[in-house]
Amino acid sequence: YEAKESRSSVVVYKADMETAYLRRLTVEQRLRYGLATDALYMVYQPQVNQAGTIVGLEALVRWQDEELGSVSPSEFVDVAEKSGLMIPLGAFVLDTSLKEFRELSAALNTPLDLAINISVIQFCQPGFVDAVLAALRKHDVPPPVLVLEITETLFMGNFERALKTICDLRKHGIRLAMDDFGTGYSSLSLLRQLPLDELKIDKSFIDGLVDDERAANMVRSIVAIAESHNMSLIAEGVEEQKQVDALTTMGCGRFQGYFFSRPLPMADLKKQLIGSARQPDAPATIRRS
Ligand code: C2E
Ligand code: MG
Ligand code: MG
Numbered sequence: 658y659e660a661k662e663s664r665s666s667v668v669v670y671k672a673d674m675e676t677a678y679l680r681r682l683t684v685e686q687r688l689r690y691g692l693a694t695d696a697l698y699m700v701y702q703p704q705v706n707q708a709g710t711i712v713g714l715e716a717l718v719r720w721q722d723e724e725l726g727s728v729s730p731s732e733f734v735d736v737a738e739k740s741g742l743m744i745p746l747g748a749f750v751l752d753t754s755l756k757e758f759r760e761l762s763a764a765l766n767t768p769l770d771l772a773i774n775i776s777v778i779q780f781c782q783p784g785f786v787d788a789v790l791a792a793l794r795k796h797d798v799p800p801p802v803l804v805l806e807i808t809e810t811l812f813m814g815n816f817e818r819a820l821k822t823i824c825d826l827r828k829h830g831i832r833l834a835m836d837d838f839g840t841g842y843s844s845l846s847l848l849r850q851l852p853l854d855e856l857k858i859d860k861s862f863i864d865g866l867v868d869d870e871r872a873a874n875m876v877r878s879i880v881a882i883a884e885s886h887n888m889s890l891i892a893e894g895v896e897e898q899k900q901v902d903a904l905t906t907m908g909c910g911r912f913q914g915y916f917f918s919r920p921l922p923m924a925d926l927k928k929q930l931i932g933s934a935r936q937p938d939a940p941a942t943i944r945r946s
């Protein structure tokens with residue numbers, strides 16, 4: 658390490674870049690293999706209302722590789738987006754989530770929403786809307802159940818095109834949510850031009866909610882934006898009762914986070930939900946983990 662310290666910082670930086678580059682190549686190679694060999698699977702995180710009743714699920718992809726171990730979706734989704742693997746990965750996510758969701762909803766008497774994250778690469782692919790509609794038909798899931806989560810990066814590309822896709826999806830009753838809201842690039846004027854159904858308040862604001870007045874003010878502003886644009890709201894990354902209380906006071910009544918439940922494989926979720934709704938017509942509630 659002495660030798661390394663005596664090197665110029667440029668050299669060290671270059672070494673870091675090489676390491677990052679090699680990691681990316683390995684992840685890409687292993688992901689290609691993983692997609693072909695069923696190494697990916699989905700987990701689902703409950704979304705709840707003020708009564709703790711589950712009202713929806715967010716599908717989140719997972720990957721357990723033989724050599725790399727478990728790789729975070731933040732890392733491999735990024736690699737997929739840069740390597741042409743996002744299209745097969747996105748197709749896997751859509752098909753698997755709808756299939757597993759259909760099996761769950763057949764066993765429940767509570768209607769639930771299903772939220773699926775969509776990469777900008779998928780969203781801008783010609784034929785995306787038809788592919789979504791075909792997947793819904795294949796698994797017999799009605800379009801109004803589906804919420805597609807997009808991020809603000811979508812509008813850094815072709816805004817008109819993105820807008821048209823959003824309108825096409827909504828014409829079929831599919832809803833759109835803006836994920837990680839408040840962290841990205843979207844301005845208020847941009848939001849005014851967009852027919853979106855839901856804002857997801859980013860975890861970074863929820864983290865600071867109780868102690869940081871600026872985070873709390875940001876959440877108040879987001880609540881006001883949602884109200885004035887007729888959008889529904891959900892807070893993500895809720896970890897404490899105090900945050901639930903503060904959000905409720907501020908006017909956000911839907912939550913997602915470890916306080917209610919971690920993301921779970923469908924089989925586990927099914928057991929928990931069917932167990933909690935044993936009385937006929939009782940809504941499924943989430944046991945806090
Ligand atoms: P996201 O869509 O904003 O998902 C929320 C992330 O926060 C998830 O991380 C979730 O596990 C985590 N989370 C939820 N509640 C809590 C909490 O209370 N505390 C903490 N610390 N974390 C919480 P995950 O699953 O690692 O996903 C990271 C990101 O990767 C996602 O952020 C999304 O952008 C992307 N991603 C995940 N699955 C998919 C997918 O199927 N397709 C696409 N395109 N992107 C995905
Ligand atoms: Mg999301
Ligand atoms: Mg998010």
Ligand code: MG
Nearest residue numbers: 731836837859
């Ligand atoms: Mg995120």
